[in-house]
Amino acid sequence: MENSQNGKMDWKWTFTMLLVVVGVAGVGAMTHYEINRVYSQMQSTDRRMASMETAVHILADGQGEKTRALVDEALTISQNAAASSAELLGNMKGYLDSGDKVRAAEVAYNAHELLIAAKENKSPVPPGYFASTVALLNNLPAVSDVDISSRLLSARVALAEYHSALQTGPELPAKEVALKLRSGESIAAEAMSSGAVYRVSSQVVLPPKTDWQAQGAVVDGSALPSGTDLLQTSSGSLAKNGDSISGLTLEGVTQTLDGVEWKDVTFVNARVRYHGGELKLDNVHFVHCTFEVPESGRGAQLADYATLESGALNIG
Numbered sequence: 001m002e003n004s005q006n007g008k009m010d011w012k013w014t015f016t017m018l019l020v021v022v023g024v025a026g027v028g029a030m031t032h033y034e035i036n037r038v039y040s041q042m043q044s045t046d047r048r049m050a051s052m053e054t055a056v057h058i059l060a061d062g063q064g065e066k067t068r069a070l071v072d073e074a075l076t077i078s079q080n081a082a083a084s085s086a087e088l089l090g091n092m093k094g095y096l097d098s099g100d101k102v103r104a105a106e107v108a109y110n111a112h113e114l115l116i117a118a119k120e121n122k123s124p125v126p127p128g129y130f131a132s133t134v135a136l137l138n139n140l141p142a143v144s145d146v147d148i149s150s151r152l153l154s155a156r157v158a159l160a161e162y163h164s165a166l167q168t169g170p171e172l173p174a175k176e177v178a179l180k181l182r183s184g185e186s187i188a189a190e191a192m193s194s195g196a197v198y199r200v201s202s203q204v205v206l207p208p209k210t211d212w213q214a215q216g217a218v219v220d221g222s223a224l225p226s227g228t229d230l231l232q233t234s235s236g237s238l239a240k241n242g243d244s245i246s247g248l249t250l251e252g253v254t255q256t257l258d259g260v261e262w263k264d265v266t267f268v269n270a271r272v273r274y275h276g277g278e279l280k281l282d283n284v285h286f287v288h289c290t291f292e293v294p295e296s297g298r299g300a301q302l303a304d305y306a307t308l309e310s311g312a313l314n315i316g
Contacts, residue, residue: 089108092152130159160303161291173194173197179219196217
């Protein structure tokens with residue numbers, strides 16, 4: 001009787017252990033499969049990255065020694081275009097101080113290209129990235145070389161456009177109104193009300209001393225011919241024309257900023273121009289915008305303002 005019971009106990013114990021072993025083996029197989037799958041993905045990603053780096057090196061091998069060194073530097077800094085650009089700009093001072101103009105020009109160009117890539121990909125950045133990158137640019141010594149200064153300005157503009165690409169646009173009103181004006185006709189500010197999108201199909205002239213206040217109103221100028229300013233002043237001088245615009249959102253427009261005082265205005269999907277004239281900006285925001293600025297200190301000031309969007313800017 002005791003032997004029979006022991007036999008049953010042995011059988012139950014053996015069967016239980018068999019189930020445990022099968023279960024452990026199954027979990028192990030699944031874990032092994034998952035590890036292999038993830039590892040294969042990592043290998044595939046590594047192979048793609050290695051192929052990309054190899055291709056870049058092959059292209060760089062056809063260039064000069066300094067270009068090859070710069071490619072190596074860019075590839076080893078970071079896989080993130082925004083971080084790589086900031087790192088390259090951080091190295092600029094050393095090249096300028098040593099008088100290595102060729103390397104400095106290459107660094108400025110590559111920093112610009114990386115910022116363009118970051119903009120197109122809308123790569124996220126950590127807090128303070130834009131302010132610290134502007135500070136890197138502003139801390140560089142004075143540059144007399146035209147090529148280097150031009151490339152650095154291009155980097156500033158690319159930084160402004162990158163910042164603009166990451167901004168979230170305002171919610172536009174559902175109500176739409178067709179604002180029909182004859183070409184060159186001035187606009188009546190009292191006709192604008194908040195909570196509506198006004199679509200215009202011809203350029204609007206701002207007579208001298210126009211004070212256009214339309215809090216919350218949206219003007220859509222996307223129907224205008226490409227490259228045509230939505231608003232045209234009769235003079236490019238603030239002192240002479242004295243126009244001011246406040247409270248508006250300008251959507252899909254091309255607009256030159258010179259000669260107007262802008263306050264509490266948001267540009268969305270806009271082509272923004274600045275020719276280096278008198279300018280006042282106060283709480284102006286740029287969302288998904290591109291910028292055209294002169295190669296001057298004033299152009300750099302506008303680019304920095306568009307990047308940081310802090311306070312007011314008064315030029316001239």
